[in-house]
Amino acid sequence: MSTETLRFELTDGELELLPSAADVAFYAEHGWYLSPKLFTDAEVDALAAAAEAYYAGARSRELPVRPPRLAAWKPSDGPVQRHNDYVHYESEAIARVLCKPLLGAVAALLAGASEIRVFQSTLILKPAVAGEPSNVVPWHIDKHYWSTSSSERMLTAFVPFHDCDEEMGTLTVVDGSHRWREVGREDSVTRHFADRDRDDLERLLAVNAAHNGAEVRKVPLVIPKGHVSFHHCRTYHGSGPNVSGRPRRAVSFHLQDGANEYRRFALSDGSAAVYNHDVLVRRLPDGRPDYADPEFCPVLWRSPGAVALPGAGRDDG
Template structure:
């Protein structure tokens, strides 16, 4: 739910923002590893709040069930869990995610005066080495956000613990945000979970070859309280969890304040829809409003620039 918020950072928080050099590196590489942005207590509260969420606690529930909603429920069993709109359904989780420092880091990387939530997904990867759902094939998020006008959207991957290769951490394809894409067709608007892993691997290899580059896969080694950011055109994926504990995280998708809905039509004539389109309010001209404060609240605004 929208809340009144002051977008002010302390001197200590200002020191945690990306430097000019790090912002340039993000533009080149398509990813960024942060300093410690959450305290241990904040991360532990995310873990506790997620357990309450899995046990059925909700601050509110979605008013409708979008067709492509990812929403694990206990009857789905020990597969990788994805629960969209956790920032809407859990106030305890939203309060921590909307820490102004997180939005300020995103604003620096995206070079934006305002950052809003676009989506948030609570993720639980069980410690089952052979579980097929734990493997996330190569993809980039812009494919699934064709109804958005912005090419500068970005995602924070926020683990609730130290996160390394054994847990199946997120892995980036270095520099892929700058690739010229080939082989794109209407199927790219389908979520990676609906597509063949082999097809997505071939697409990655073809695009690397077209751009004359080697595929450089970089696993994100993320200490507790830190997080990674990646550009919406950065190829990424994750591997098996071969540890003895679950991998807990939130994928926090963010949009610049300039992002709006656009009509995107497939070659079949069908119009692409995003889950928001059946939930958010409408603009004056009848389009879904991706600035609806109920679902897409502001997490950072540069009041000086404004």
Template sequence: MSAPTEVFALTEEERELLPSDDDVAFYAEHGWYLSKKLFTDEETALLRSASEEFYAGRRDRTLPKHPARLAYWTPEKGDVQRHNDYIHYESDAIAKILRKPLLGAVAARLAQVDQIRVFQSTLIRKPPRPEEPSNVVPWHFDRDYWATSTSERMLTAFIPFHDCDTQMGTITMVDGSHRWQELSRDAVTARHFVQLGRDAESVLDRTAEANGAKVVKVPVEIPEGHMSFHHCRTYHGSGANRSAEPRRAISLHLQDGANAYREFPLADGSLAAYNHDELVRRTPDGTPDYSDPEFCPVVWDGPVPSAA
């Protein structure tokens, strides 16, 4: 691993916000964690305003190309659930907040690694339309879509811009599911989770049964400024937004410093692909470089921080 190019440090007040030893043990057992207040009210207000500017057309830069599987809402798609990948690349204001070292330190402590990089970030807006089919996110786990990654320590921070409860369709975890043995990854890897629909429930039930486990669903109610983290193999999903306001959030996918590209053959003989593969620079051996700082910036680098 290369030497850090910037200093990553925490104040004593920030160290108080790190997961305790018990929190780290909880994450290892259950596959998810609700953080303390990591963002200030001013930071969440900025996320809200910057997201509205983005929807209105503001870009600090644009992607050099749009890969085929890119999630990218545009106004002509209407009042559906919005997903916009690479928000950390296209919005400097949002990127600055997402790269807060405290967030990276929390992820590093949970994953027990010494470097955390952004893998992907998706701006999400779930409209207050409970009848809208796109509002429901079927059960899935993120590792299924990252078959080209070598790491098993990747994790995701779900960051709402406001208090987020079950009425708004908050994220729901399937407790302990990150420890289950998979039935098969290939069929799911070839599809995006929105294509799974009702199949997702049966996949979840069959996987739990094969592991001799029960499906325990835990809705995570998240106060403003807090966020949830979940392991890359934790099943999760979310329901409709039944409130009077849109649910605004970012799904921030994080990778450890050891993560790298690998070839992953599918059953039909083709290779699994991720959007990065068309965007990031190449390593000396010609493979996609998942440490490309343009798309995968470092948010923590140094020893695993300890709680105060």
């Protein structure tokens, strides 16, 4: 979806759904926010239908190359938890609903940014299979995977396709953990949680909580259909098993502020960390990957009066 197809306007009704100053302050303190109903039932149902078509093989276009750490569930993988990246790129039907300016405007207020771009989108299905190990998502923070991003204000919108509660294994956050000073970081944290040892991730959470003298207060987010949860890129989060008897379906929609750009992040051996975008997006004049490439990272929201700058897309906030 190109930026030309997006209109950065909100209706009077949508303006009433934006977070208040108190909501923004809550997000700044706690690292998460649960929105009012941002998507209509019809829009959510359209997302669910588009997801089913995607699982059946429907693609508006395909990635030109396969990145090294691409999450791409296929039927032969069986009844494990499904993760499929870049669905906003590969499915126009998903992007048409998901890339809603209202969602971007909410994210912009929470992040304190004048522009919000898509960073990544992951279609998720947590099957109703008792005891399936992949259904339990260990504690992690998204910024670890985004080490090549300069911004500390990136955030994730979790968009379920139905009412989502603890029984379904809803998203659970560690309240206020985005404000912790991080210790014990290793190269391994740049890998996806599915490629990490679960006990090691649990240990890292405990170490950081202890270092900060903090209580590990876990908050399961009960999200009604059409509502969206947002969490800061440094908020610890995970999810439990799905014991509801029904699949848990959602999109994890990762967002970047307009100031975000690629930065080289050195690993302990001196090599550079790599994100999947780095083999897909266009290059800046200095050779760096362009995280403002509209093909893969389209603008979701730009505040009225904000100027779109060339290159990596910097903004004033």
